[in-house]
Amino acid sequence: MDEWSSFDTISKGKGIWLIDSKGNKIIDAVGSMWCNVWGHSNSQLVKAITKQTKQIQHSSLFNLTNEPVEKLAKNLIKISPGMNKVFYSDNGSSAMEIAIKMALQYWKNIDQTNKTQIATVENGYHGDTFGAMSVGYVPEFFGKFKKQLFSTIQFPVPNKYRIPKGFTFLDYQNDCLEKIERRFSKKDDIAAFIMESGVQMAGGVIIYPKDFQRKISKLCKKYDILFVLDEIATGFGRLGSMAQYQEQKSVPDIVAYGKMLTGGYLTMAATLANKKVFDSFSGEFNDCKHLFHGHTYTGNPIAAAVANENIQMYKKYNLIKKIQKTSKIFSKYYEEILDIDIVGDIRHKGMLMGIELVSNKKKKKPIKTKKSINKIFFEEGKKQGIYLRTLGNIVMLVPPLSIQENELEMLLSRTIKTIQAAKSKII
Numbered sequence: 001m002d003e004w005s006s007f008d009t010i011s012k013g014k015g016i017w018l019i020d021s022k023g024n025k026i027i028d029a030v031g032s033m034w035c036n037v038w039g040h041s042n043s044q045l046v047k048a049i050t051k052q053t054k055q056i057q058h059s060s061l062f063n064l065t066n067e068p069v070e071k072l073a074k075n076l077i078k079i080s081p082g083m084n085k086v087f088y089s090d091n092g093s094s095a096m097e098i099a100i101k102m103a104l105q106y107w108k109n110i111d112q113t114n115k116t117q118i119a120t121v122e123n124g125y126h127g128d129t130f131g132a133m134s135v136g137y138v139p140e141f142f143g144k145f146k147k148q149l150f151s152t153i154q155f156p157v158p159n160k161y162r163i164p165k166g167f168t169f170l171d172y173q174n175d176c177l178e179k180i181e182r183r184f185s186k187k188d189d190i191a192a193f194i195m196e197s198g199v200q201m202a203g204g205v206i207i208y209p210k211d212f213q214r215k216i217s218k219l220c221k222k223y224d225i226l227f228v229l230d231e232i233a234t235g236f237g238r239l240g241s242m243a244q245y246q247e248q249k250s251v252p253d254i255v256a257y258g259k260m261l262t263g264g265y266l267t268m269a270a271t272l273a274n275k276k277v278f279d280s281f282s283g284e285f286n287d288c289k290h291l292f293h294g295h296t297y298t299g300n301p302i303a304a305a306v307a308n309e310n311i312q313m314y315k316k317y318n319l320i321k322k323i324q325k326t327s328k329i330f331s332k333y334y335e336e337i338l339d340i341d342i343v344g345d346i347r348h349k350g351m352l353m354g355i356e357l358v359s360n361k362k363k364k365k366p367i368k369t370k371k372s373i374n375k376i377f378f379e380e381g382k383k384q385g386i387y388l389r390t391l392g393n394i395v396m397l398v399p400p401l402s403i404q405e406n407e408l409e410m411l412l413s414r415t416i417k418t419i420q421a422a423k424s425k426i427i
Ligand SMILES: Cc1ncc(COP(=O)(O)O)c(C=O)c1O
Pocket: 091, 092, 093, 094, 096, 125, 126, 127, 128, 196, 201, 202, 230, 231, 232, 233, 234, 258, 259
């Protein structure tokens, strides 16, 4: 922490650019923490916020409702096959806390009290609150709180860059799936299996192999376990599809969205449930089957209004198709990036790229430095006019989803220059 004696002040944004109080412009290569869709200061989104702000700024979802959230629920159900009802919150971690509570309470509601365990995958990330940390667990982030986290059953995820000795990649995948099935079949105590959809983001941009998520989804159905997917960072187009679970041919019971839901302008998240889960929560008042959960800003109408406008714009501008096309630009740069001697691997899907830095390409040893790699890359990135943030030894490229092809080319060539410049500071 001490390496940060001061912070640049961002006072404006325009498109992919962040502009500081001194007038310096940098490309927002992390999409303001992976949530920006249309760039900064988009006039349609700003107009939607302004219009709603003049009507009602906040009104509670306790005993009441409001028009923007009702409309948003319909919009979310439309883009989420199999989902039936929406529960609002104001950040991704809360959306996952709600998903956990829904999943655990579902079994109580239907009087099946044996199902109390949560299964997850190693290195998952679902937020920084205690429940979300428990079902996630990236050791570097959460190690200090390990004793206070509730226990989960964790399974490995096949990582193509680090295949164990003696295994083919296919063996490795099958081994991971067999471990899951072995445990599922041993004891009927698992309430839910929780994982990120498509890619583990904060855990190092680990892209699941084809069919991995689909097969887990099938195992959950076979063993009567709720399948809970976190689409907070990976849905809404980040990986090139609106609902990533659809591309993965998986069938969740509960799904969470956040980040890009409002285009990255206001704080809102949503936890969606299928009819089976929702129905278990209905009953007479004294049955006490309802979900006791709510936040002050649950269902904020301004956030919902901008989310509605955002979803409308996805359709109007055919954003998903555009992402799929623009995303191909990344592959033009694979070779040049991999040629840098501290780059071990690149992992890319949709509008996401993780560049893994290693100190030894052959041994695939993650780069470790005395100084913060993040700070080194931030400073070098700034010199090239980009705002970069690394996660451990991974350089993350998570730009605004609507970035133009020429802008992405600019970002990639500046990233290459940054890695080359940072190299001498690291080794
Ligand atoms: C997959 C995933 N889930 C949940 C969260 C938590 O969201 P928030 O930071 O809005 O609490 C994040 C945040 O990065 C995330 O990447």
